[in-house]
Amino acid sequence: xxxxxxxxxxxxxxxxxxxxxxxxxxxxxxxxxxxxxxxxxxxxxxxxxxxxxxxxxxxxxxxxxxxxxxxxxxxxxxxxxxxxxxxxxxxxxxxxxxxxxxxxxxxxxxxxxxxxxxxxxxxxxxxxxxxxxxxxxxxxxxxxxxxxxxxxx
Amino acid sequence: xxxxxxxxxxxxxxxxxxxxxxxxxxxxxxxxxxxxxxxxxxxxxxxxxxxxxxxxxxxxxxxxxxxxxxxxxxxxxxxxxxxxxxxxxxxxxxxxxxxxxxxxxxxxxxxxxxxxxxxxxxxxxxxxxxxxxxxxxxxxxxxxxxxxxxxxxxxxxxxxxxxxxxxxxxxxxxxxxxxxxxxxxxxxxxxxxxxxxxxxxxxxxxxxxxxxxxxxxxxxxxxxxxxxxxxxxxxxxxxx
Numbered sequence: 001x002x003x004x005x006x007x008x009x010x011x012x013x014x015x016x017x018x019x020x021x022x023x024x025x026x027x028x029x030x031x032x033x034x035x036x037x038x039x040x041x042x043x044x045x046x047x048x049x050x051x052x053x054x055x056x057x058x059x060x061x062x063x064x065x066x067x068x069x070x071x072x073x074x075x076x077x078x079x080x081x082x083x084x085x086x087x088x089x090x091x092x093x094x095x096x097x098x099x100x101x102x103x104x105x106x107x108x109x110x111x112x113x114x115x116x117x118x119x120x121x122x123x124x125x126x127x128x129x130x131x132x133x134x135x136x137x138x139x140x141x142x143x144x145x146x147x148x149x150x151x152x153x
Numbered sequence: 154x155x156x157x158x159x160x161x162x163x164x165x166x167x168x169x170x171x172x173x174x175x176x177x178x179x180x181x182x183x184x185x186x187x188x189x190x191x192x193x194x195x196x197x198x199x200x201x202x203x204x205x206x207x208x209x210x211x212x213x214x215x216x217x218x219x220x221x222x223x224x225x226x227x228x229x230x231x232x233x234x235x236x237x238x239x240x241x242x243x244x245x246x247x248x249x250x251x252x253x254x255x256x257x258x259x260x261x262x263x264x265x266x267x268x269x270x271x272x273x274x275x276x277x278x279x280x281x282x283x284x285x286x287x288x289x290x291x292x293x294x295x296x297x298x299x300x301x302x303x304x305x306x307x308x309x310x311x312x313x314x315x316x317x318x319x320x321x322x323x324x325x326x327x328x329x330x331x332x333x334x335x336x337x338x339x340x341x342x343x344x345x346x347x348x349x350x351x352x353x354x355x356x357x358x359x360x361x362x363x364x365x366x367x368x369x370x371x372x373x374x375x376x377x378x379x380x381x382x383x384x385x386x387x388x389x390x391x392x393x
Contacts, residue, residue, distance in 0.1 A: 017165040018251035018259050024316035026248040029222040033361025033374075034312070040358075103359050105382070109375035112361055 032113045040096045043089040050086055077141045084134040091126040095119040154238040156180050156231070158189050160201065161245035163252050171252060173243075174198075182232035186219055189242060190226060190256075202255040210368055213304030217256050218245040223306040225368035247309035249318065263305050266321050270329040270347050275340025291336035298331040298376050300369040307363035307373055313356040320356050321348060323363035323373045330376040333383065341387070349384040357381070 139148040163171035250258035308322035
């Protein structure tokens, strides 16, 4: 462990031109923890974008006519896809948020991988059960009425 | 077996940018990754520069990025890096640190952060006549954290360090934990002032790259979480 004995060694204490390889994006092997964090960021940013659109939609509340027209648009297939994506983002962000809380507040760090897969399974169930109406509507639109199995509804 | 070794080379006297070079090296499954590099240096290209000293995972000199993640070259075996004959092993300097030459990084910033957390015993009273005693239970609190060899694999594996080079990083804050939770130490307040800051604890997003990188298998995230709780509660009590 070679510690420089100077009080504050400056960068100039080293050789002439060190190659700078700084940058927030680095090529690095993605393991469970980093994957969980990247998805958390991605869904987090996605939810902020959704929130802006959602609040903007609420401005239509001033008048019943415009509001009904807006709600009618929400029944289009594009919004069914969006609805499903929203559920995926909310479910993942909430469950991984719980994982982080357990790690930081209860010190469950040694169980972080098990936590990821367990809560991942819970997330998958939430997405399948909660997202079935969206998938159902999308299937009806894609393959015609009556084409989807009806075990949940 | 015969392996292809790819090394990210950089010579400040000749190169503008680091570049990859490839070597063919004979190896045994139980060889260390470091021995591959030493084969290159001793038998193929003597200009290859790297740090190594004890070669037994004690000094912490040869942390580098091997096959895309930070490891201590002397502490990882060839059989854990490759599947079969002819496979490739890649070596690069620790990510996000300034490179002096080849695999040697400039560690000054890393050790500056280390000094920032005051990694020494801080006490209020006069020194006792004999050694300061600690019970096995008290030592158990910090034992894992005392195993750190300051190789830098963790800090340079952390996306928070990549995004903010001034972030104290796991190695320095693990040291802050090690002293703050030491039963013989009275410097908690001073040290918490340093880690409970915008460049400190709260940029740890529990990504776990530090744990994965640590050659001593220290559960760094766990101890940083304990330090977070200590910082949060002591702040609450001083403000109340």
